[in-house]
Amino acid sequence: MPATVRLNDIVDALDMQFDELISILDLDTGQVETLPDGMLGEAEECDDDEEPDLLEWEEADWEIAKRVVSTGRYVRLPDKYDVHEWAIMEDFVRSVESTRIREELLRAIHGKGAFRVFKDAIRRHGIESAWFEFRTAALRQIAIDWCEENQIKWE
Numbered sequence: 001m002p003a004t005v006r007l008n009d010i011v012d013a014l015d016m017q018f019d020e021l022i023s024i025l026d027l028d029t030g031q032v033e034t035l036p037d038g039m040l041g042e043a044e045e046c047d048d049d050e051e052p053d054l055l056e057w058e059e060a061d062w063e064i065a066k067r068v069v070s071t072g073r074y075v076r077l078p079d080k081y082d083v084h085e086w087a088i089m090e091d092f093v094r095s096v097e098s099t100r101i102r103e104e105l106l107r108a109i110h111g112k113g114a115f116r117v118f119k120d121a122i123r124r125h126g127i128e129s130a131w132f133e134f135r136t137a138a139l140r141q142i143a144i145d146w147c148e149e150n151q152i153k154w155e
Contacts, residue, residue, distance in 0.1 A: 003030030004153040010143040011136065013077050023077040024068060025152070032077065039065045078146050088138045089118055092131055101125050 005025060009032040013023035016034070023034045042052055043065035054062055068074045086109065093105040104125075108117040122128045147154045 002027045002152065004155050005030040005032065005147070007140065007143055007147070007154040010077060010146070010154070011139045014083055014139045014143060015136075017080040017083065019080075022079065024074045025077060026074055027152070028073045033064050033074075035061050035065055035068075040068060043069045075150060075152075078142060082146075083139070083142060086114070088135055089115075091138065092134045095134065096127070101127070 003026075010025070013032050013034060017023070020037055021034050022037045022040065023032055025032055039058075039061055043062070046052065046066075052062070089109050093102055093109060096102040096105060105118065105121055108114065108121045111117075119128075122131045144154070146152075
């Protein structure tokens with residue numbers, strides 16, 4: 001029987017996405033792991049008896065990467081392309097009650113440097129905490145939907 005995952009662990013992984021990292025769920029333990037993306041590729045290409053030169057801090061990740069490619073017990077969490085950060089920002093902007101602030105934020109999320117301009121604007125208007133609450137709720141819903149799509153129990 002698959003383990004139950006802590007939804008907050010998935011939300012935390014979705015919140016900390018970087019191009020060179022992937023997050024995966026161990027279906028047997030319910031543990032969320034984050035690994036360097038390249039390490040999975042290396043593990044796929046490596047023979048069972050072949051070990052790459054690793055730094056001490058990489059060894060635990062290497063063991064996980066080997067299990068990922070040799071077992072069917074892991075599933076990849078949504079990545080930054082599944083999360084659509086810009087769409088979350090747009091939804092937040094449309095929820096802002098003040099017409100003046102909403103219009104400024106709509107302008108901010110279009111064009112060059114949209115993420116930086118948006119963050120500067122929410123700080124200036126003192127609504128940064130509202131943005132983080134909104135974003136966390138959106139990530140939580142993405143995590144719930146993902147769990148349901150993959151028939152994963154969560155708490």
